[in-house]
Amino acid sequence: MLKKLFVAAALIAGATLAGTASGNAATAAVSTANVNLRAGPSTAYPAVTVVPAGTPITTFGCVSGYSWCDIAFAGYRGWVAASYIQLVYGGAPVVLTAPVAAAVGIGVVAFNRAYWDQYYTAYPWYGRWAAYPPPRAYGPYPAPRVTSHSRDVTCANGSCTGTSGTTGRYGGSTSQTRTCADGSCSSTRNTEGPYGGSATRTRSCAYGEGCSATRSGVTGGGRTFGGTRSFSRW
Structure with a gap:
């Protein structure tokens, strides 16, 4: 598994640099484990699909606090916990954290009804927007103990x-x-x-x-x- 992740990280390194040079806000990354792609930044939201371990993904931004991030892969769009996202920083693969996100230019993005309407109209749970937790403001990333x-x-x-x-x-x-x-x-x-x-x-x-x-x-x-x-x- 580690070998697979390092190989994937090496493959996305060039894409990350290319995206930065062109001014593209999207950042290439890789999933560190089999993880649910959620329809919102919480485990309370339904799973869109499963992102396999070692899969190249594209990160568009994270909620404030950098606990959940908006990503895309294989035509799917949704949210994954930042602890399952790995990217190349300083020439080495690292897990996405608030300091790393700031260093590589991953910004804060919003989750709202417009996002839900844009990506999930074809899903059976689309009409149950009101049943899920309302979007909330996420606090700053907790300081280390x-x-x-x-x-x-x-x-x-x-x-x-x-x-x-x-x-x-x-x-x-x-x-x-x-x-x-x-x-x-x-x-x-x-x-x-x-x-x-x-x-x-x-x-x-x-x-x-x-x-x-x-x-x-x-x-x-x-x-x-x-x-x-x-x-x-x-």
């Missing part, structure tokens, strides 16, 4: 040490260091909550002997906690 993440591993003289750090969108952070050598490992993880809480966990394991872990900290409300446990991993 993690704003930064780093990881590094170094090895020398038979031992390895790994460090990692993460910062959350609300200000919390976690850092961890782990060292392994001669069949044993030890790690320490420190967490700072966005509202004043903190926690520390240390763990050590030795081959054939098992592990011990100690945890301590204080909640944002000032309550302390802690404990130690031992267990076997072999």
Whole structure:
């Protein structure tokens, strides 16, 4: 499946560049899985057909928030969730997200009764427009829960040490260091909550002997906690 997607992405790369050069708003892409083509930007709308995985498609735009996009393939027109759309960006195939859409020039488009009347008059459910959810304004693309993440591993003289750090969108952070050598490992993880809480966990394991872990900290409300446990991993 991955090979099929990469081949399709390679085939659409030239089409994407050509469309940009000519000023065409349509963007070539490919579906990442077998997915329903919907008559509107929601799973509440009826399925027009199924878009097979790896199929080249044309993307005309997305609702604000970039959760659903207006696409066409094989004479069909409808809506697919953006998470099932892959295009070429920076020389590599990537899933369509709000930042990628902005970078490649995929704009925001509207879904309304005029769209319904233009493409679906021949379908048995065409007359039931009022039975489906009314078009709504979609909010901005949600911010990621993690704003930064780093990881590094170094090895020398038979031992390895790994460090990692993460910062959350609300200000919390976690850092961890782990060292392994001669069949044993030890790690320490420190967490700072966005509202004043903190926690520390240390763990050590030795081959054939098992592990011990100690945890301590204080909640944002000032309550302390802690404990130690031992267990076997072999």
